[in-house]
Amino acid sequence: MRAKLSGRPEVRSEDRLPPGQHLTTGFPVLDLGIKPKISHDDWALEFGGEVESPVTLTWDALNQLPQSRDTSDFHCVTTWSKFDCEWSGVTFTDLLDLVKPTAAASHVLYTAYDGYTTNTPLEVLYDSDVLLATGFGGEPITTEHGGPARVIIPKLYAWKGAKFVKKIEFLAEDELGYWEKRGYSNTADPWMEDRFS
Ligand SMILES: Nc1nc2c(c(=O)[nH]1)N[C@H]1C(S)=C(S)[C@@H](COP(=O)(O)O)O[C@H]1N2
Numbered sequence: 001m002r003a004k005l006s007g008r009p010e011v012r013s014e015d016r017l018p019p020g021q022h023l024t025t026g027f028p029v030l031d032l033g034i035k036p037k038i039s040h041d042d043w044a045l046e047f048g049g050e051v052e053s054p055v056t057l058t059w060d061a062l063n064q065l066p067q068s069r070d071t072s073d074f075h076c077v078t079t080w081s082k083f084d085c086e087w088s089g090v091t092f093t094d095l096l097d098l099v100k101p102t103a104a105a106s107h108v109l110y111t112a113y114d115g116y117t118t119n120t121p122l123e124v125l126y127d128s129d130v131l132l133a134t135g136f137g138g139e140p141i142t143t144e145h146g147g148p149a150r151v152i153i154p155k156l157y158a159w160k161g162a163k164f165v166k167k168i169e170f171l172a173e174d175e176l177g178y179w180e181k182r183g184y185s186n187t188a189d190p191w192m193e194d195r196f197s
C-alpha cells in the first residue's frame with residue numbers, strides 16, 4: 001500500500017494507517033467477554049472438512065512444527081490500529097502443507113473456545129504473514145489476547161482472526177461467522193474500508 005518513488009528507498013509514511021483508523025499505543029482487548037482459560041493439557045486444535053489429512057493437534061504437536069515470526073499491523077473495525085505486533089507461531093502455509101486442502105476446498109470456518117466463529121476464503125491463508133500465533137512480543141499470548149493460540153490475518157480487519165481457536169474447517173462453500181451474520185463485511189479489507197455489508 002505504500003507509494004514507491006523511483007530511485008528512493010521505500011519509507012514508511014502516513015499511508016501506513018488505513019482510512020478511518022487511528023493509531024493506539026496500548027493493546028485494547030476485544031471479544032465476547034468469555035475469555036476461556038484452556039490449559040495446555042486440555043488444548044487441542046482440530047483441522048477437518050475438505051482436507052486430505054484431517055488432524056487434531058495437541059499442544060506438543062503444535063510446538064514441534066516449524067516456528068516462524070512475523071511483525072505486522074493490527075486493524076480493528078472499531079477504528080483502532082496497532083503497529084508492529086510481534087507474533088510468533090506456525091505459518092498457515094506450513095499448516096496447509098500438513099492438512100492438504102482438497103480441490104473442493106474454497107472457504108474456511110474458524111471456531112473458538114468462547115463459541116465465536118469467523119470465516120475467510122481459503123486463498124487468504126496462502127500468505128507468509130498469516131499465522132496460528134502462540135507468542136506475542138516474545139512471550140506466550142495471554143488469555144485476554146487469545147491464548148493458547150489465535151489466528152492472525154494482518155491484511156484483514158482483526159475480527160477475522162479467531163482468538164482461543166479450537167477448530168478450523170475447510171469448506172466447499174462459504175459459511176458466515178458470528179459478526180458476518182450480524183452485518184459485518186465478509187471481505188473485511190481495511191484499505192477498502194470494508195467494515196459493514
Ligand atoms: N474467539 C474470539 N476471537 C476474536 C473475537 C472474539 O470475540 N472471540 N473478537 C475479534 C475482534 S472484533 C477483534 S478486534 C480481535 C481483538 O483482539 P485483541 O483482544 O487481542 O485486541 O479479536 C477477534 N477475535
Ligand SMILES: [Mo]
Nearest residue numbers: 030076077159
Ligand atoms: Mo474488532
